[in-house]
Amino acid sequence: MLIPITYNFRNLLVRKTTTIMTALGVALTVAVMLGVGTLVEGLRTSLVAGGDPLHLIVMRQGSTAELVSIVSKEDFDVIKFSPGIAQLDGEPMASHEVISVVQLPLRDDPTSEANVSVRGLATMGIKLRHDVELIEGRWFTPGKREMVVGQGVHGKRANTDIGEKILYGRGDWEVVGVFSAGQSAFNSEIWVDVNLAGTDLGRGGSLSSVLVRAQDSAAAAALQNLVGDDQRLGLEAERESEYYAKQMVSADPVRYLGMFVAVIMAIGSCFAAMNTMFAAVANRAPEIRILRLLGFSRTSILASFMLESVLLSLLGGLLGCVLVLPLNGLEGRIGNFMTFAESTFQFRLTLDYVVGGLIFAATMGVMGGLLPAWLAARREVLQSLGDR
């Protein structure tokens, strides 16, 4: 028979100060872990949302990003008329695009500049991104130096309001609209007319990449093989979802640093929990003795003190979740090592991370409580009795 759980709850309440201090230590550890988690999850959502499984990005073989790829007009024509490409109004759903960057300062801090991706694309390129919608102004007019800015750039970077002008290529481009791309990474881009951008950048017909939509998953696989196997092209096709998933590497330094700090803090929290539980065991020696004398087994005593340690840590874990809650939905920015541009994303605290944080906290409780609980269970009934 186990010792009632109310016994542990009340003991935690009685030792308010040590309970709060230990729980705070665990809370901060869980908060660091969840803070990093919300960043990684936000970035993952942003990148995954940008990838459609039926979309293929075609780039020069060996290119890791559109920015360093070259696909000629001739190659685009070959790809565009390949079998398996979906059609829209009788036109193949293929878009020849050019990617470059423009340096824009923060609106509130002109000294803080960052690269923003500028994507040159045609009308078909816009239609291919079915999650993208214009939320303000209008789309650019082909042949005019006009820009449409993503929601993640609009208002945050200088000169991104409608009517303002941005120096790009060979001259000033006027902002004429704002688009939303849901939670995807396109929100961090500026879109312009592909032909004018190619000319301004001196690329001629050799642009960066081609985006195509396959009729179905089998057609996408076949198209992927077709492009890769054609030696004349020297190109390779990759699923758009996989291409963006690879960009998660940008979050790796933050993730690893965060995890490293969380692990160091977790070790500290384990010792804090251990210290608290050692004190609890020492203070409650007479209680342990009477429980053993009444017939409670060593296992019951071990379980009771372990439970108390886990409860204490779970309290800290819950507090850690509460501490991180305000981050949920906040907008963050991170440099993307593959596109050399800044990506915006929203911190996302998911149920998985909350559950993970609580399991992490409980693990700290188990690690910290194991030795004190074991020592409590090993106490002999006679230990510390005076008169013999």
Next chain:
Amino acid sequence: MSASTAVSLKGVLKEYQRADYSVRALDHITLDIPSGQFFCLMGPSGSGKSTLLHLVAGIDRPTDGTVEVLGSAIGEMDDRSLARWRSQNIGYIFQSFNLVPVMTAAENVELPLLLTHLSKKERRERARSALEIVGLGDRMGHRPQQLSGGQEQRVAIARAIVTDPSIILADEPTGELDAQSATDVLTILETLNANHAKTIIMVTHDPRARQYAKESRYLDKGKMTEMPEIQ
């Protein structure tokens, strides 16, 4: 050992080993305590009184000799069997009460019943009855710190009798009580012996306590001796 003998000690020797010497706490004690007895064991500090009580409760084992309680040779039981046997047959009262401070009086009394198959309702009823026997039926929801020393000891007595054990072992039950509370506690023990047929073995320094017992013995340096005149 006859059927009416509650406790029988034969040639019991108890030595504690220290780093470079040994302490003889009990020196070949032979003692029979009949069922229904109110037995008082007196003696100075360090005389071995509590050790004898621990041996009877089965929380310590003799170095030599045999201890039989209610017909069971408890020295031959393993720890688990001994714990179960003790919870059914022995009630233990300490000098320092040893109540769990975060539990109410009723919860403290219920503790031994958690090891039985009784339902929660039955446990609560038994706890109420035990507390009423010691005159604390109206203090069920009180925590130990809300009770006086005498009341705490009465809760400890209720806890000791709630499983209806045959034997109650009391280790200096009045040691931390004022005169009135000590009298109350001793009266309850006397009632339990007289009206509920409990065998009571009490270890004490208190000369007044001896007056409540039916039989008294004196222990000095681990040996049974004559009761000194001063007692």
